[in-house]
Amino acid sequence: MSVLIFVDNTEGKIKKAGFELASYGAALAKQAGENAIAVSLGKVESDELQKLGNYGITKVLTADDARFASLDNQASAKAIAAAANQTGSKIILLAHNNFGKAIAPRLAVKLQAGLVSNVVGLPVSLDPFKVNKHVFTGKAIGHAVIHTPVKVLTLSYNSFGLVENKVNVTFEAFDPGLTNADFGLIIEQTQTVSGKILLSEAEIVVAGGRGMKGPENWSGLEELASVLGAATACSRPVSDEGWRPHSEHVGQTGKIIAPNLYFAFGISGAIQHLGGVSGSKVIVAVNKDPEAPIFEAADYGIVGDALKVIPEMIAAVKEIKG
Amino acid sequence: MKILVLIGNVPDTTTKIKFNADKTAFDTNGVQWIINPWDELALTRAMELKETPGSGVESVTVANVGKQDTEATLRKALAIGADKAIRVDSEPKDAFFVASQLAQVAKGYDLVFAGIEASDYNGSAVGGMLAEMIGIQSVSGVSNLQIEGSKAKLVREIEGGSQTVSLDFPLLAIVQKGIAKEPRIPAMRGIMMARTKPLEVITPVDTDIRVSFASFDLPPAKAACKKFTEDQVNQLVHALRDEAKVL
Numbered sequence: 001m002s003v004l005i006f007v008d009n010t011e012g013k014i015k016k017a018g019f020e021l022a023s024y025g026a027a028l029a030k031q032a033g034e035n036a037i038a039v040s041l042g043k044v045e046s047d048e049l050q051k052l053g054n055y056g057i058t059k060v061l062t063a064d065d066a067r068f069a070s071l072d073n074q075a076s077a078k079a080i081a082a083a084a085n086q087t088g089s090k091i092i093l094l095a096h097n098n099f100g101k102a103i104a105p106r107l108a109v110k111l112q113a114g115l116v117s118n119v120v121g122l123p124v125s126l127d128p129f130k131v132n133k134h135v136f137t138g139k140a141i142g143h144a145v146i147h148t149p150v151k152v153l154t155l156s157y158n159s160f161g162l163v164e165n166k167v168n169v170t171f172e173a174f175d176p177g178l179t180n181a182d183f184g185l186i187i188e189q190t191q192t193v194s195g196k197i198l199l200s201e202a203e204i205v206v207a208g209g210r211g212m213k214g215p216e217n218w219s220g221l222e223e224l225a226s227v228l229g230a231a232t233a234c235s236r237p238v239s240d241e242g243w244r245p246h247s248e249h250v251g252q253t254g255k256i257i258a259p260n261l262y263f264a265f266g267i268s269g270a271i272q273h274l275g276g277v278s279g280s281k282v283i284v285a286v287n288k289d290p291e292a293p294i295f296e297a298a299d300y301g302i303v304g305d306a307l308k309v310i311p312e313m314i315a316a317v318k319e320i321k322g
Numbered sequence: 323m324k325i326l327v328l329i330g331n332v333p334d335t336t337t338k339i340k341f342n343a344d345k346t347a348f349d350t351n352g353v354q355w356i357i358n359p360w361d362e363l364a365l366t367r368a369m370e371l372k373e374t375p376g377s378g379v380e381s382v383t384v385a386n387v388g389k390q391d392t393e394a395t396l397r398k399a400l401a402i403g404a405d406k407a408i409r410v411d412s413e414p415k416d417a418f419f420v421a422s423q424l425a426q427v428a429k430g431y432d433l434v435f436a437g438i439e440a441s442d443y444n445g446s447a448v449g450g451m452l453a454e455m456i457g458i459q460s461v462s463g464v465s466n467l468q469i470e471g472s473k474a475k476l477v478r479e480i481e482g483g484s485q486t487v488s489l490d491f492p493l494l495a496i497v498q499k500g501i502a503k504e505p506r507i508p509a510m511r512g513i514m515m516a517r518t519k520p521l522e523v524i525t526p527v528d529t530d531i532r533v534s535f536a537s538f539d540l541p542p543a544k545a546a547c548k549k550f551t552e553d554q555v556n557q558l559v560h561a562l563r564d565e566a567k568v569l
Contacts, residue, residue: 071480073462074460102463104446104447109451117445117446118445138541140538142535143536144533147532154446190480240504254499282568284562297544298547300566301550303552304551309555316556
């Protein structure tokens with residue numbers, strides 16, 4: 001018996017979420033007394049796959065087929081279902097990222113499985129199968145119970161962390177038996193953001209709200225992000241105004257993030273915003289209004305003008321980073 | 323071309339979340355119900371497509387799974403501009419149950435829109451399950467959709483960027499923010515017209531429950547915020563390094 005872990009890749013590289021999922025899968029397999037087997041679709045560099053052994057994965061099934069680069073939901077779900085059947089896996093894990101979210105429901109239908117997405121920890125019990133998940137956008141935790149013999153879970157970002165556990169990993173070529181007819185999606189163009197830390201992967205996030213006064217003031221925030229090695233984000237009014245792109249909007253209807261450290265500059269902290277960031281380990285708020293709700297959610301705060309504090313913070317961070 | 327938009331009936335995004343005494347269910351007392359925010363954007367995009375000359379969109383239908391009290395949400399969708407509404411008459415028990423119900427009504431459409439998740443149970447599941455059940459392609463994280471002849475051209479978010487993809491109809495698009503700029507607000511004329519638009523009620527099919535919630539918990543209360551003044555930025559940064567150990 002085994003736990004099957006779908007480790008996705010972006011242009012041949014495994015992202016942090018993939019290694020976090022491997023760590024989680026290895027821990028769950030240990031809890032269940034099973035093997036942790038990963039499945040990888042598409043062309044992935046062999047040293048990338050080798051790294052899965054650092055996180056407790058003992059075997060990787062590799063479908064080294066270039067057609068998977070199109071991230072076709074239908075084809076990918078079919079391939080993972082084939083891997084689950086081949087390995088006899090009853091627990092299948094995916095990351096709760098764009099791709100995992102898209103395939104998990106299709107996979108659950110194929111495998112007649114119960115699906116719990118946005119899971120935040122190891123199962124509380126295996127029989128009955130009980131696991132915790134985010135509900136109401138981080139405003140509560142639901143204790144979900146899966147009633148089917150086969151289970152599909154998607155793991156919320158940064159909810160388990162990387163756990164190093166070096167084991168001997170073996171590789172096995174895997175043919176999911178797909179034909180060209182299974183791949184319907186054609187990619188016309190890809191735009192990747194280079195040289196920037198991804199919001200979804202960042203350990204530190206620096207965000208600005210309306211208190212930043214205007215898009216021209218973002219250079220200070222970007223400099224602070226750069227000295228901290230952080231990603232930049234914004235509140236909803238900021239992206240609605242077009243000061244920053246929608247992809248930077250964090251909050252209930254934007255991105256849900258869970259970094260180790262989150263800075264909110266000039267963000268009042270509407271309940272919808274807090275929902276998107278409440279998973280952060282430490283929240284720092286800078287706001288002129290001492291009554292702003294962001295201070296209820298924050299661990300540290302400065303009552304003051306974000307535009308004045310930012311340059312001083314850049315200097316202070318540079319100093320401690322030496 | 324016929325478009326179907328899946329509509330979730332969810333608590334207003336400003337709702338303070340509370341549960342009943344034994345914490346087994348969400349306390350709906352005093353809750354205002356709205357169209358799930360992403361579904362509202364999807365509907366707005368569907369209306370824009372219908373109004374685009376030459377798009378070939380004949381009709382926009384909305385569908386949900388809910389008891390009679392969710393009809394106000396469907397009427398709002400009709401007021402925004404949908405031509406017809408379908409309600410499967412049942413509590414939405416779990417994602418598989420909801421998708422199974424919608425699979426009864428979703429056949430025969432060229433384009434189905436679903437939101438990236440519902441703002442209540444954050445499942446991100448119904449759209450993908452439905453696409454699998456009715457055997458059509460799905461694209462997730464969609465922030466733009468155009469109809470180009472017999473093909474759809476979509477922009478989707480991928481890890482670290484975005485991608486323009488094209489594929490044949492029928493398809494199910496799982497949308498996120500950006501699919502429409504702002505949700506459309508119903509005009510008085512739309513509200514009047516919505517009263518007489520068809521709202522079909524369908525009997526649910528029998529389906530097993532695969533996932534349930536044993537109970538819920540609110541996150542533990544946070545300790546009080548440690549406040550510094552504008553002149554103490556240095557102290558704050560040191561606290562982040564030495565006390566919180568996050569720098």
